[in-house]
Amino acid sequence: MKKSLFYLLCLAQLPLFAQTGANLTHYVKPIIGTQKMGHTYPGATVPFGMVQLSPETDTLPYEMNGKYNPDVYKYCAGYQYDDKTITGFSHTHFSGTGHSDLGDFLIMPTTGALQLNPGTATNPESGYRSTFSHQSEVAEPGYYKVKLDEYNILTELTASNRVGFHQYTFPKTDQAHIVLDLMAGIYNYENKNVWTFVRVENDTLITGYRQTNGWGRTRFVYFAMSFSKPFYRYGQKNYAHDVYRGFWGKFDQAHNFPEMAGKQVRAYFDFKTTEGEKIKIKFALSPVSTEGALQNLRTEIPHWDFEKVKADAQALWEKELEKINIKLAANDDMVSFYTAMYHAFLSPTTFMDVDGAYRGLDQNNHMAKGFTNYTTFSLWDTYRALHPLFNVIQPKRNADMVQSMLAHYDQSVHKMLPVWSHYANENWCMTGYHSVSVIADAVIKGNAPFDANHALEACVNTARYKLYDGLEYYMQMGYVPEDKNSSSVSKTLEYAYDDWCIAQMAKKLGRNDLYEEFIKRSANFKNVYDAGTGFMRPKMSDGKFRKDFDALTTINQGFIEGNAWNYSLYVPQYPKEMIALMGGESKFIPHLDSLFTMHLPDAFFAETEDISRDGIIGNYVHGNEPSHHVAYLYNWTKQPWKTQERVRMILKKMYHVGPDGLGGNDDCGQMSAWYIFTTLGFYPVCPGSDQYALGSPAMEQATLQLDGKTFTITAKDQSDKNVYVQKVVLNGHTLTQPFITHADIMNGGELTFYMGAKPAKKNYQ
Secondary structure: OHHHHHHHHHHHOOOHHHHOOOOHHHHOOOOOOOOOOOOOOOOEOOOOOOOOEEEEOOOOEOEEOOEEOHHHHHHOOOOOOOOOEEOEEEOOOOOOOOOOOOOOOEEEEEEOOOOOOOOOOOOHHHOOOEEOOHHHOEEEOOEEEEEEOOOOEEEEEEEOOOEEEEEEEOOOEEEEEEEEEOOOOOOEOOOOEEEEEEEEOOOOEEEEEEEEOOOOOOEEEEEEEEEOOOOOEEEEEEOOOOOOOHHHHHOOOOEOOOEEEEOOEEEEEEEEEOOOOEEEEEEEEEOOOHHHHHHHHHHHOOOOOHHHHHHHHHHHHHHHHOOEEEEOOOHHHHHHHHHHHHHHOOOOEEOOOOOOEEEOOOOOEEEOOOOOOEEOEEHHHHOOOHHHHHHHHOHHHHHHHHHHHHHHHHHOOOOOOOOEEEOOEEOOOOOOOOHHHHHHHHHHOOOOOOOHHHHHHHHHHHHOOOOOOOHHHHHHHOOOOOOOOOOHHHHHHHHHHHHHHHHHHHHHOOOHHHHHHHHHHOOHHHHHEEOOOOEEOOEOOOOOEOOOOOOOOOOOOOOOOOOHHHHOOOOOOOHHHHHHHOOOHHHHHHHHHHHHHOOOOHHHHHHOOOOOHHHEEOOEEOOOHHHOOHHHHHHHOOOOHHHHHHHHHHHHHHEOOOOOOEOOOOOOOHHHHHHHHHHHOEEOOOEOEOEEEEOOOOOOEEEEEEOOEEEEEEEEOOOOOOOEEEEEEEOOEEOOOOEEEHHHHHOOEEEEEEEEOOOOOOOOO
């Protein structure tokens, strides 16, 4: 007994790094980001899983009295930590987006008198929703638990890739109900549901589908729902047809009728339960058919062992988290890091059945041959750091994601790569054509087990598609004119960067003709720079800059999710040329300094619905992605130590372990990927190149698992005070510049930072 106690005491004194191998999932807190504007969800899923089984705390209408309802923005992931009620548990969710959709197939267990409407948060007893407490709530990778206080029902959720597994522990009652709400969803507005269909196969098996016209305008999801116990009664309410007409009027369709169809259908299934009895539900999804959903269900979870599915899900998470084994001084920092990895591995999501079948952009069914088909591409966000992160620690998945993008291109009537796509739909959201960046980054870094020449063709055709978002003007004039196409400066700058990516790819593949075409286009950023003001500025079709100009305003100034201050620093392909354009280091450095120290007027926050003061440092907007590379720009000046200072400040201010621990939308993992790279001490300022800019590692040691090789990063004497790099040694050689290459990492080896409390102004020579 004494020996065991001594062993435990010794174990407790070991550094966190030594303990992480046993259970890294212990550090993940999915509740982080569920408060304010993080827009994450706390429910159960597996890495890159097709099912995201999570609670909804409200379903607000997209419009009220014919106008946009601003409160709906809070519910992009369906869950807000401050809410007091739960309306049910649905199977599809975005993580951290600034737009909403999904929330398919909401299930709610209830007892007592049957109610088939959700009620309201202020009057929950008017519907099937229930109050709950965070004290009874548990959120872990692959597992979620909460008690529904209204009904004394314990809810537990877990999942495989394509199947959600519910376990509800009921009290003794003759009035136990499972409500299946096919009307509920995120991004609710009139006529979202095009059609829903439910078929009762037998007393334990239900199949059906849902077609919606939401953000994705033609979206189909099929399901198979299996109960562990037969129901003794079932029924439905079709809110679009209170009186049944025509031939179907011959039947009483409200009770025990085996088919239910309509735009606004809610179904229910009744049980009698003993005290503590568990009713389990397996709910499988398919993008193709109910037959595919059944095959997914029977293949992935052929049994009723809830604990096994939970253990399997958490083992999958453990395997992915072990791709980086890190030593951090504080437990909260371990939580932040591994939760960031968790969020980074939520999307893109699998979009095919177990046999490879999936629905394509052309609305036909296809087979993914030799790759996993993925969806949910928030590319305006994720090209910056998430996909570059995948090229390091998820290369196979990233290559499959590129192949998914190429399949999208092949199925596109426009012959364009995806912009913002999900569930066989293109949403055309945000600016640029950043699939190009993701593809070029993979090709340049040697992670291209696909037809690279076909990929180049797809990139080129995308960049030449004149009908897309001002591209015709851009190709003719070298910029997008603001009087012809809004957000013109953002588009010009982003097109120029993407064109540079195409040029690099063309050069590597020996297409000098394309290289010359697109390297010329990549210099178009100069065409919207106004030397008179020192900012990128909207230019009109007559070649003159727009007269009314405010560098701080975000609305109607030629920018999207940023202002002139932010976007004037967006030339990732040519940082040296940008600095020279802005007057050289003597003017650029004070300009960059002031970005972090200036005070924004109240009007700025009134203009932006998705940014709170919590997500801003000065005029540096970490909650919106155009600034994510900015702190690293000092590396192209003689003051790289300011990068080290800034990134450590951002880490502390923008991330913590509370439910509001993200300083803005996580945007499908981009915010989290920034955190991971920056904590490790390097960042991909310009995806499409093989270069990473060094920063200030906020850890003691980390080992990256790289398909048989390892890359170890050590920060000696690192602390909250010792944020400045004194020296960097790569495999025994002292670096003379604050950069490393992709090959430096992937070849394996050791990178050692020596840290100190004061800037080493000559540490890179």
